[in-house]
Amino acid sequence: MRAVIIGTGGYLPERAVTNDQLAAEKGLDTSDSWIRERTGIGQRHFAAEGETASSMGAAACRAALAQGGADVAEVDCIIVATATPDSAFPSTAARIQGALGVTRGMAFDVAAACTGFIYALGIADALIRTGQATGVLVVGTEVYSRILDWSDRGTCVLFGDGAGAVFLRAGDPAPGDGLLSTHMHADGRHGDILAVDGGAGSTGGTGVVRMAGREVFKHAVTKLASAVDEALEANGLDQSAVAWLVPHQANVRIIEAMGRKLGLPLDRVVITVDRHANTSAASIPLALAEATRDGRIKRGDLVLMEAIGGGLTWGAALARF
Ligand code: COA
Secondary structure (H helix, E strand, C coil): CEEEEEEEEEECCCEEEEHHHHHHHHCCCCCHHHHHHHHCCCEEEECCCCCCHHHHHHHHHHHHHHHCCCCHHHCCEEEEECCCCCCCCCCHHHHHHHHHCCCCCEEEEECCHHHHHHHHHHHHHHHHHCCCCCEEEEEEEEEHHHCCCCCCHHHHCCECEEEEEEEEEEECCCCCCEEEEEEEEECHHHHHHEEEECCCCCCCCCCEEEECHHHHHHHHHHHHHHHHHHHHHHCCCCHHHCCEEEECCCCHHHHHHHHHHHCCCHHHECCCHHHHCECHHHHHHHHHHHHHHCCCCCCCCEEEEEEEECCCEEEEEEEEC
16 A cells, blocks of 8 residues: 545634734844845744644644545544644644544654654655555644744744645555655754754753754755655656655745756745745645645646754655645
8 A cells, every 4th residue: 555645734823924023023133134035934924822733733634634525534543743732742643633533543743843744744654555544644733933032033033833734545556656755864963953942851941942044054955955866766756757846944045955956947846935934844734735726736746845854854755646
């Protein structure tokens, strides 16, 4: 058995905050032009009081099932990638399972920061190939607005909240169809350059994101390039076969560099960072949801996904929709 992508769904909190609004609200010494030029970000969405990773994730799951014409009764596995869970436990996945009314199979969270969706997809792929799951919701959902230091203008302008999901069904697709391969990497030696300072089990810290932006940028360009090469090579494919690049949405300059590497014009790259900012594990499934709904990604298109995040973690996935 192999995984076939049946439906995608996204959820964005209602409140969109422009760069100017953010600067004014938080009293930041920054400007719209600085943020746009360095990152491509124009606005981000922030969750309302009471909205959580699980409530947004459940909404994205419902949208993915509806788009795929799938019934919630098919779901026997929910994997949630998040760095901002509602609580240490129950997992956000178990909370979503309860909200959807699913009572069978498994539900668990994956912690791989901005690479979380690629990791969750990789685990789903393995569970389906080994016959342990047949209907899997793979979810990325984040409320980074609750783990930002509003006095650190170098990080707080970069992130936003949101959720995305895909529904995978076990099937027997023709060779070259369905989810083709996933590639996951980590190098914990670089953990300190992008980290949450403190957390549920720590003895200190403040629980906010700390980042050495330039260091992360350097790792991003080289590690993402090697992950996409690996994905194409594993499938005996050339970059010319790729219809769409759906990258993690951290910074438009990194996204453009990857597009150039693949020889893809920017109109074959799905970009949401201008409107969503960096929604971490949610950014790829949110972009998939947008581009399948507006008709850009069509059945039969080869889609290359890639991400890098705290850990460091990074990876890529290749799927024919
Ligand atoms: N507004 C105005 N000035 C800002 C600012 C802001 N929001 N944030 C930082 N600055 C200032 C700094 O204080 C610094 O000023 P100084 O020279 O007087 O000390 C100057 O801008 C340059 O800072 P630096 O951090 O070197 O900028 P940069 O060109 O590297 O851009 C990032 C910063 C964060 C945009 C860039 O490093 C980046 O995108 N890195 C990758 C981050 C990423 O993708 N993370 C997520 C991965 S999942």
